[in-house]
Structures are given as structure tokens and as C-alpha cells.
Amino acid sequence: MNIKxxxxxxxxxxxxxxxxxxxxxxxxxxQLHEAMRYTIFAGGKRVRPILCIASFQIFDxxxxxxxxxxxALEIIHTxxxxxxxxxxMDNDSLRRGKPTNHKxxxxxxxxxxxxxxxTFAFQTMAESSNFExxxxxxxxxxxxxxxxxxxxxxxxxxxxxxxxxxxxxxxxEYIHTHKTGELIKTSVYSGALLAGAKxxxxxxxxxxxKWLGLTFQIVDDxxxxxxxxxxxxxxxxxxxxxxxxxxxSIYGIKKSKKIAEEYTQKSKNYLAKINADTSILxxxxxFLLERTY
Amino acid sequence: MNIKxxxxxxxxxxxxxxxxxxxxxxxxxxQLHEAMRYTIFAGGKRVRPILCIASFQIFDxxxxxxxxxxxALEIIHTxxxxxxxxxxMDNDSLRRGKPTNHKxxxxxxxxxxxxxxxTFAFQTMAESSNFExxxxxxxxxxxxxxxxxxxxxxxxxxxxxxxxxxxxxxxxEYIHTHKTGELIKTSVYSGALLAGAKxxxxxxxxxxxKWLGLTFQIVDDxxxxxxxxxxxxxxxxxxxxxxxxxxxSIYGIKKSKKIAEEYTQKSKNYLAKINADTSILxxxxxFLLERTY
Numbered sequence: 001m002n003i004k005x006x007x008x009x010x011x012x013x014x015x016x017x018x019x020x021x022x023x024x025x026x027x028x029x030x031q032l033h034e035a036m037r038y039t040i041f042a043g044g045k046r047v048r049p050i051l052c053i054a055s056f057q058i059f060d061x062x063x064x065x066x067x068x069x070x071x072a073l074e075i076i077h078t079x080x081x082x083x084x085x086x087x088x089m090d091n092d093s094l095r096r097g098k099p100t101n102h103k104x105x106x107x108x109x110x111x112x113x114x115x116x117x118x119t120f121a122f123q124t125m126a127e128s129s130n131f132e133x134x135x136x137x138x139x140x141x142x143x144x145x146x147x148x149x150x151x152x153x154x155x156x157x158x159x160x161x162x163x164x165x166x167x168x169x170x171x172x173e174y175i176h177t178h179k180t181g182e183l184i185k186t187s188v189y190s191g192a193l194l195a196g197a198k199x200x201x202x203x204x205x206x207x208x209x210k211w212l213g214l215t216f217q218i219v220d221d222x223x224x225x226x227x228x229x230x231x232x233x234x235x236x237x238x239x240x241x242x243x244x245x246x247x248x249s250i251y252g253i254k255k256s257k258k259i260a261e262e263y264t265q266k267s268k269n270y271l272a273k274i275n276a277d278t279s280i281l282x283x284x285x286x287f288l289l290e291r292t293y
Numbered sequence: 294m295n296i297k298x299x300x301x302x303x304x305x306x307x308x309x310x311x312x313x314x315x316x317x318x319x320x321x322x323x324q325l326h327e328a329m330r331y332t333i334f335a336g337g338k339r340v341r342p343i344l345c346i347a348s349f350q351i352f353d354x355x356x357x358x359x360x361x362x363x364x365a366l367e368i369i370h371t372x373x374x375x376x377x378x379x380x381x382m383d384n385d386s387l388r389r390g391k392p393t394n395h396k397x398x399x400x401x402x403x404x405x406x407x408x409x410x411x412t413f414a415f416q417t418m419a420e421s422s423n424f425e426x427x428x429x430x431x432x433x434x435x436x437x438x439x440x441x442x443x444x445x446x447x448x449x450x451x452x453x454x455x456x457x458x459x460x461x462x463x464x465x466e467y468i469h470t471h472k473t474g475e476l477i478k479t480s481v482y483s484g485a486l487l488a489g490a491k492x493x494x495x496x497x498x499x500x501x502x503k504w505l506g507l508t509f510q511i512v513d514d515x516x517x518x519x520x521x522x523x524x525x526x527x528x529x530x531x532x533x534x535x536x537x538x539x540x541x542s543i544y545g546i547k548k549s550k551k552i553a554e555e556y557t558q559k560s561k562n563y564l565a566k567i568n569a570d571t572s573i574l575x576x577x578x579x580f581l582l583e584r585t586y
Contacts, residue, residue, distance in 0.1 A: 023442055028467075032442055032450040083408060088400035107381035111404065112450045115376060115411070119441030122415045126434035133426035140433065141419035148412030149316050149325055157325040157405045174321075 003283035010053055011046045014074065017067045021124060035105045035113035036120070040078050043096030047216075047288070048073040048187040054280040055191030055205060065130040066194055069139055072121040073187050076143070079121070080152050082114035089160060118147075131194050139190045146186035155179025169250075180220075181213035188212070188281075204270045208281065211267035216288055218260040221246040222253060227292070264289045296576035300343060307342045307367065308334070310360045314417060328398045328406035329413070333371050336389030340509075340581070341366040341480040347573040348484030348498060358423040359487055362432060365414040366480050369436070372414070373445050375407035382453060411440075424487050432483045439479035448472025462543075473513075474506035481505070481574075497563045501574065504560035509581055511553040514539040515546060520585065557582045 018040055023033040049070035056066040085092040085100040086107060092100050102110035125140050145151060155178030162171060188209035192202055225248045247256040264285050271278040271285075311333055316326040342363035349359040378385040378393040379400060385393050395403035418433050438444060448471030455464060481502035485495055518541045540549040557578050564571040564578075 029447055029451050029454065031454065032447060036442065083404055086401075086404065088404060108379075108453045109450065111376055111379065111381060112446050112453070115408075116442040116446040116450075118408070118411060119437050119446065123434060123437035123441055126430050126437055133430050137419050137426050137429055141416060144412050144416035144419055148416055149329065149409040151412075153405050153409040153412065154322055154325060157402065157409075158322050160401045160405070161322065161324065 001279065001283065003280075003287050006280065006283070007045075007050060007287065010050045013064075014046045014049045014053075014067070014070060015041070018071050018074065021068075021071055022120070031105070031109070032113060032116060035101060035109055036116050038104060038113070039082050039095070039101045040075065040117070042098045044074070044078070045293075046074055048077050048183060051184065051187040051209070051212075051281075051284065052191035054284055055188045056195045057191075057280060058274065058276050058278055059192060059195035059197045059201075066191055068124050068128040068130065069143075069190055069194060070187075072124045072143065073183065073190070075117050075121040075124070076147050076152075077183060079114040079117040080147075080156070082110055082117070084156060086110065089156070135194055135196075139194055142186050142190055142193070146182035151178055151182035151186075155182070172246075176214065176217045177210075180217050181210065184213040184216060185209040201274050201276075204273045208267045208270040211263045211270070212285055212288065215260045215263040215267065215285070218247045218256055218263070219289060219291060221248050222256055222260070223292070224248075225253060260289055294572065294576065296573075296580050299573065299576070300338075300580065303343045303346055304339045306357075307339045307346075307360070307363060311364050311367065314361075314364055315413070324398070324402070325406060325409060328394060328402055329409050331397060331406070332375050332388070332394045333368065333410070335391045337367070337371070338586075339367055341370050341476060344477065344480040344502070344505075344574075344577065345484035347577055348481045349488040350484075350573060351567065351569050351571055352485060352488035352490045352494075359484055361417050361421040361423065362436075362483055362487060363480075365417050365436065366476065366483070368410050368414040368417070369440050369445075370476060372407040372410040373440075373449070375403055375410070377449060379403065382449070428487055428489075432487055435483060435486070436479050439475035444471055444475035444479075448475070465539075469507065469510045470503075473510050474503065477506040477509060478502040494567050494569075497566045501560045501563040504556045504563070505578055505581065508553045508556040508560065508578070511540045511549055511556070512582060512584060514541050515549055515553070516585070517541075518546060553582055 022037055022040065025034045025037065027033060049067075052070040052073055053063050053066060057063050081095060082101045084090050085095055086102055093103055094100065100110075101113060104110075105113065122140065122144070125136065125143070128136060131139075147153070149157075155175050158171065159175045159179060162175070185206055188205050189202060192205050197205070224246070247259065251259065267285055268282055271282055315330050315333065318327045318330065320326060342360075345363040345366055346356050346359060350356050374388060375394045377383050378388055379395055386396055387393065393403075394406060397403075398406065415433065415437070418429065418436070421429060424432075440446070442450075448468050451464065452468045452472060455468070478499055481498050482495060485498050490498070517539070540552065544552065560578055561575055564575055
């Protein structure tokens with residue numbers, strides 16, 4: 001399997017699914033629907049939906065069934081980006097190579113477009129009838145938990161709270177694991193859960209995803225130091241503006257890369273415990289370690 | 294039955310349930326949990342949870358089962374208030390008699406506290422095991438739909454979009470029915486749905502709730518013109534600051550009151566079609582028409 005063409009194909013399928021799913025711009029109120037679509041289709045690697053699909057495929061080849069949930073994960077990720085970029089938060093003007101949502105629609109409408117996306121993700125999952133109601137309910141619960149006060153929002157809240165303050169390593173780890181890690185874990189978990197994976201396999205996948213999420217964040221931090229603006233689609237060096245405490249700022253670039261490699265190996269060790277074909281997730285781990293954007 | 298003591302008792306039960314449910318302020322990150330609780334416990338009549346409970350009670354006396362959903366409705370309502378009050382939106386400094394969330398915690402944290410509340414509402418519903426998974430999934434779907442682009446967010450978006458512009462009656466009705474009406478409809482609907490009401494009764498309750506929601510909005514508009522700041526807990530006359538088009542501004546106070554009375558009667562006619570004891574909802578209609586806060 002060629003991982004690059006796999007990622008390209010799945011991104012295309014997720015994009016097409018999202019395009020069919022999201023409210024149309026010829027329906028009232030058109031501008032709300034346009035603002036919802038704007039950041040969804042402003043690029044993005046679709047890491048979370050692809051992790052969900054790849055995890056699903058370990059146990060069930062009919063991956064199209066999981067597209068509503070894979071898409072919901074991307075929708076939740078996008079809502080969080082729109083709110084993070086607001087002037088009151090990280091005040092970012094560029095995201096995925098384009099002006100941020102509030103730069104195009106203004107603050108009030110950007111806040112609302114993101115609110116609509118978050119709510120729509122839950123609507124989409126609750127509308128699905130591709131799986132047993134019991135499994136859908138469990139997936140919704142886990143995805144909500146990873147998105148809220150004990151997940152994305154908790155991480156972003158502490159991140160905001162710490163700006164300009166002295167931060168210790170446990171607090172940095174809290175921000176990383178919550179702001180980014182929880183949704184990545186849930187993406188892997190919910191794919192396998194809906195495919196009917198047994199508890200032992202779900203447990204190994206959660207551990208896999210924990211180390212994958214940490215790697216993902218470290219690579220993000222490295223790219224923020226040395227990455228290319230064109231390729232990243234955002235302004236690198238941003239973290240330094242706020243004196244944020246990052247892996248490269250503590251350990252330097254070389255040691256940080258080494259840590260990312262170690263974490264990737266740890267993640268793959270958990271995949272090896274699963275008695276099924278986990279080669280796609282294995283390749284995704286390699287790809288996320290070596291990415292340049 | 295004395296409706297005032299019923300409302301008081303149920304408000305107390307909902308408040309106690311919310312207090313147990315929401316994350317504690319002695320857990321990290323404490324300030325996020327504090328900000329989530331702040332607006333929840335800054336007052337409020339608990340209209341939506343009480344409508345959900347009263348509707349449930351028509352078909353099932355064991356109303357404590359529905360408290361997770363009743364509470365989720367109040368949590369969603371509160372998230373929407375926090376975002377509506379933001380400087381970028383309605384820029385309100387006073388809500389339920391207290392400084393608004395962003396006045397206390399700042400804009401970034403207020404946005405995040407509300408995001409955490411919205412997500413937590415879905416987490417709470419998906420965690421419940423008080424009903425068949427099928428019914429829980431259906432309730433989550435309906436509540437999400439009423440809260441998002443085709444409900445609260447849609448209404449608020451058009452409201453923001455219309456400020457300072459000429460507005461026509463259909464657009465005003467759109468704002469009313471979406472910003473306020475949809476969640477009121479869903480509150481009544483989900484209570485009865487979870488209690489196992491049959492389709493015909495659900496249909497009559499939706500029609501009841503539609504007219505109730507319109508009455509609720511007209512009375513809100515009247516109180517905004519002639520209400521008492523102390524009793525309302527917010528600044529009356531606010532709507533005039535933006536030249537908003539309201540019932541009193543079109544029809545005057547006297548005619549608006551007459552319309553509210555007519556709508557209340559229409560709502561009660563649908564209750565009369567249900568072959569069960571709907572006296573509580575009937576009394577709530579009277580109360581919401583005659584309220585002074």
C-alpha cells in the first residue's frame with residue numbers, strides 16, 4: 001500500500017462526504033452556511049477522519065459506514081480552530097493558507113459559524129443509522145467528552161490562562177494531551193468501537209493513539225520553529241510570540257525529533273499487539289512523524 | 294395544583310441536579326469549571342427544563358428519569374446566552390441581574406466556558422441510560438437540530454445580520470421561531486418522546502409548543518419595553534438601542550398583549566386534544582403569559 005495515495009484518496013472521500021453533508025449555500029440563511037463551509041474547505045489534512053477510517057478498517061472493510069463519524073470529527077476540529085483563531089484567543093489572521101474565518105465574516109458570525117459546526121457534528125452522529133444505537137450513543141459520549149471541558153476546551157482554556165506566565169512540564173503536557181491528544185485518541189477509538197472491536201483491542205488502540213497524539217504535537221512544534229510558511233499554510237514562529245513553552249524550546253530541535261521518533265516507536269508497539277492487519281495505522285504513524293506540513 | 298409552587302419546586306430540583314452534574318471547582322482547571330457554573334447559577338427561571346419535565350409527566354410520573362435531558366436543555370440555553378452577550382454580539386454587561394460571563398472572566402474564557410457547556414450537554418445526554426438507546430439517540434438528534442444552524446444559531450445569525458437594516462415580518466418571525474422557539478419546542482417534544490408518547494400526541498405537543506414559543510417571545514418583547522430592571526435582571530429597552538423590529542414596535546403594547554393572549558389560547562387548544570392530564574402545561578401557558586419577569 002502506498003500511504004500517500006491512501007491519504008489522498010481518503011481525504012477526497014471525506015471532502016466529498018462533507019460537501020454533501022453540510023447545509024447548502026442556496027438555503028437561508030446562506031451566509032451562515034457559507035461561513036460554516038469556509039473553514040471546513042480551507043484545506044486541512046483530514047488527519048482525524050482518516051485515523052477514524054483506518055482504525056475502522058482494521059475490523060471492518062466497509063469503511064463508508066463510518067464516514068458520518070469521521071466527518072463529525074473533522075467538523076469538531078474545525079469549530080475549535082475557528083474559535084482558537086479569534087482576536088480574543090490566539091488572534092490569528094492566517095489558517096490553512098487562507099484568511100481566518102473572522103477575518104472574512106467578522107467576529108460575531110465566526111463565533112456563530114463555529115457554534116453551528118459543533119452542534120451539527122452531534123446532529124450528524126445522532127442521525128446515523130449505520131450501527132447499533134448502543135454503539136452510536138457510546139461514540140457520541142466519547143467524542144463529546146474529548147471535545148469539552150476534559151478535552152479540547154480544557155486544553156485551550158489552560159493554554160490561554162498560561163500565556164505570559166511561567167509554565168511547568170506537567171501543565172505543558174496537560175495542554176498538549178487535552179488540546180490535541182484527546183480528539184486524536186477519540187478518532188482512533190471511535191472508528192474501532194463502531195467496527196465492533198473487542199475491549200482488549202480498543203485498549204491497545206487508545207495507547208497507540210496516546211503516543212501518536214504526543215508525536216503529532218511535537219512535530220507541530222518543530223514545524224512551527226523550522227517549517228515553511230507556504231507549506232504550513234500558517235505563520236510559523238507564532239508560538240514564540242507568546243513565549244510558549246514547547247518541546248523545541250526545552251530540548252532543542254534535534255532532541256525533540258529524537259523524542260518524536262521514540263514516541264512513534266512506542267505507539268507502533270501497541271499496534272503490534274493487535275491480532276489483525278494494522279498496517280495502515282502503522283504507515284500513518286510514519287507519515288505523521290516525517291511530515292513537513 | 295398551585296403552579297407557582299410547582300415551578301419553584303421543579304426549579305430547585307433542576308438546580309440541585311445541575312450542581313451535582315457540572316464539573317467541580319476543586320478540580321483542575323478550576324476556573325473553567327467556575328466559569329461554566331457562573332452563568333448557569335446566575336438565576337434563570339429554568340423554563341426549558343420545566344417544560345421538558347411537565348411534558349414528560351403527562352405520560353410518565355417518574356419524572357426524575359428525565360432530569361439529565363431537562364438539565365442539558367438549560368445548559369444549551371445558557372451557552373447561547375454567554376455567546377449572545379459577548380462584545381462582538383449583543384455586547385450586554387448584565388444578565389439575570391449579574392455581570393455577564395465575559396465581564397467576569399474575559400472574552401476568551403467566556404467563549405470557552407460556553408463551548409464547554411454546549412459539549413457537556415451532549416455528553417450528559419449520551420451518558421444517560423434511563424431510556425432505550427433508540428429514544429436517547431432521537432432526543433439528542435432533535436435537541437442538536439434545534440440548537441444549531443436550523444435552530445438557535447440560525448436565529449441569532451440572522452438577528453446579528455439584520456442589526457441596523459430594514460427587516461420584514463417574515464424575517465422577524467424567522468428570528469423569533471429559531472432563536473427562541475426551536476429550543477422551547479424541543480423541550481416539550483423531548484420530554485414526551487422519552488416518556489414514550491405516541492406520534493399523534495407528539496404532534497399536538499409540537500403545535501402547542503410552537504404557539505407557546507411565540508407567546509414567550511412577544512411577552513419578552515413587551516417586558517423589554519415596560520418591564521422593571523430589578524425584576525428582569527437585565528437592562529430593559531435594550532432592543533430599542535438597535536432599532537430592532539419587535540411586536541410592540543409594530544403593533545403597540547395593547548395589541549401585542551392581545552396577540553399573546555390569542556396565541557396562548559391556540560396553544561391550549563392543542564393540549565385539549567391529548568387524552569391525558571395536561572393541566573400542568575396548561576397552567577405553565579397561563580403563567581408564561583402573565584409573567585412580569
